[in-house]
Amino acid sequence: MSIYTWAIMIGVIAGFLVRIRLLRTDYRQYPTYLHGQIIHLSLGFIAAGLGAVAVPALLEKDYTAITFLVLAAQQFREVRNMERETLSKLDRMELVERGASYIEGIAMVFEGRNYLVILSAFLVSLTVVTTQWVWGGILVGFAAVSVAGILRSGKYLEQIADVSLAPLRMDGPNLYVEDIYLMNVGLKENRDRIMERGVGVVITPKNRNCALTLSNIGQRQAILYDVSSILGVFRDTGEPALVPLSKLDMDEGKVGILVLPQVRDPERVIRVVRKVPVLESAVRMPTERPEQSS
Known part of the structure; x- marks a missing residue:
């Protein structure tokens, strides 16, 4: 040949x-x-x-x-x-x-x-x-x-942020993860379900660039999807109070997460969150931008 x-x-x-x-x-x-x-x-x-x-x-x-x-x-x-x-x-x-x-x-x-x-x-x-x-x-x-x-693999969430478990608490109808407000839960039945089945997670960015990446709604939705895809989700259609949720602490840049896995295993939730991929569209690096000359 x-x-x-x-x-x-x-x-x-x-x-x-x-x-x-x-x-x-x-x-x-x-x-x-x-x-x-x-x-x-x-x-x-x-x-x-x-x-x-x-x-x-x-x-x-x-x-x-x-x-x-x-x-x-x-x-x-x-x-x-x-x-x-x-x-x-x-x-x-x-x-x-x-x-x-x-x-x-x-x-x-x-x-x-x-x-x-x-x-x-x-x-x-x-x-x-x-x-x-x-x-x-x-x-x-x-x-x-x-x-x-x-x-084949890019960055994972654990490379840009610290992930830790955080307690869920109810203040009347208001739901918090640590000190981050999540939402208002009106029905007592839903409040009891969330406290029984929910797992709270706080994601703390390692620097300013990482904080802006975590504030991206698409990145936060990816976290909720990965946890729900791997561990299942305790909800059905027509139950908006039982949907996994993320909220941003605008003062410190932390993100509070509520997930409702089918099997409540906080340690597995943490492992999954740490391995969530960092989306390319969510990456922001303002500190690496050169100053504009006047």
Whole structure:
């Protein structure tokens, strides 16, 4: 076989393995079904093929390959729109919704992973062609798969904030977690249920940047969704008083959380909250902004 054939074969295999490495079914419940996984793996195979074929095409001065890459980018953007639409429809059936920020983050990740597959296949194919060494491409492929595993996860909440349990208390009809006001609970039956089944959590940001990230409504909704998705939620439709809730202490930047898991286990609640991903759309870094010169 020619060196181009080897480059394309190894590049496609490496890119496809990168997509498999990046495909993970987890607590977000998506994609759990087989057909959803097949869709993403098929798109990953196509992306790997585009990245691997691009190198021989460009070296042979067949510049129409660039056109195919541009068309692929447009198609993968449609994948992002598809994921956004699908998750938005599924979100309406959840007792605790993900929220628009969480959905947009998931959709953006699915699009970006296809570009990562193209880049991995391109680098592997380029290595094989330029070095004329098949094993060199294989080594680059293993490196790409390893790096993909690292890129699969971002920051967690425990890296930007301290998470601790906090007591719930009722002051008449007013519900507090520690000293943070949550809401007014009118019915005594609901107050008793919340005190019996609820778990209070206080999240304290580590600096000003983290405080602004925690104040983002999308980030706070992601916390409520993750806890409810993993530990369940003690509520049904038509019971607004039993919905998990977050409130911001505007003086100190702390966030008070009320969750109502199916099985009341405060230690598990803390572990889950600490592992909530930090949404890219929620990150704010005003202290790193350079001062404007007058």
